[in-house]
Amino acid sequence: MSTEPVTDVGTALGRVVEMFGALCADPDNLDLAQDADRTLADLNRLLADQPTPA
């Protein structure tokens, strides 16, 4: 899994899906859970930075 910072929403969303899949295979992995939730937080940061439509 990539650890490079993402700058677009699509890639960030893809990372969330990737982590969801990983967590499904290992749901009690606390580190994985924290990483997964971190990807969701990253996605939300990107969304918050999006310009608001006029």
Add this chain to the structure above:
Amino acid sequence: MVNAVTAAEPALAAIRDFTIADNPSSFLAVSEGNSYFTLPGRPGVIVYRPTGRFLVQFGGPFAPPDSYRELLRAFLEFAEERGVTVVGVQLQRADAEIYAEFGFTVNQIGASWARSLGDFSLHGTRFMQLRNKVSRSFRAGLTVVETADESWFPKLREIDEVWLRGKGEHAKPLEYLVGQYGDHMQPHRRMFIGMIDGAPVGYISYSPVFGSRAGWMHDLSRRQPSRVPGIMEAINVTAIERFRSEGVAWLHFGFTPFSGLHAEYELPCHDPGFRLLMGLLWEHGEAVYPAQTQLAYKDKWAPDLTIPEYVGFQRAASVAGFTHIFRAAGAL
């Protein structure tokens, strides 16, 4: 030690008596395998299953207004004492608004679908394909019976096994958020079986729905792989005719994850990123859950009511919490 029958009876009473949230799937509360949280001397029950670091709650508290928040508060304290986190699934709108008050992040996770039966008919071009399929199944020798005779159930289990094998080597039967039959709650359900040459080829189990849209829910259903089209449709048509003759007002089709998503259904406290994830799983998540296929069957019946349903995360939206819903449902 409280056995399953004893434990489920207060839940049955609660879903019958405390229907403010109008959860159409509330009968799942009495399924075997559920855990229950109650407060001594206070009405209402919370339904949950512990999985790892989470308590996955089904619906909101089935409780009257004067004990709802008290029960929820106590349940959150119960979770905190155990070092676990609550995630609620299939919260109704009324539940969702209260959970938001409690600091939960609440997102739409899908919708339940229902059809009013008062003026329902299969006339018109809208239902032409459906009528044709149903006719073909009856011409192929299908008969449909409603039965309370549980001696048929071993044959239905054989259909279940074939169905499950068709899902793949590692497929497991889902639970918690899907119906059951043949347990101690069976007297409250209705079973319609499709037969060809005296042998079951498919069935639909209907569960009771309480509240302002009382009726029956098209619950667990399976059929044998068959060249005969329209078996499920014919069973459901037969059931609808029976229900209409009894004056039943609503046929519910239950919850489809990731379906019916609309921005106007979201609460202000929703997580935008999680909302995008739900949309993606609707469009491309068939490997996670075949939402579009499932909705296509329900859409055949022209549902005229969409009921948004919600997931509630105790603090921020959580991929881990979402994952544990699947775990509680036996999907992992």
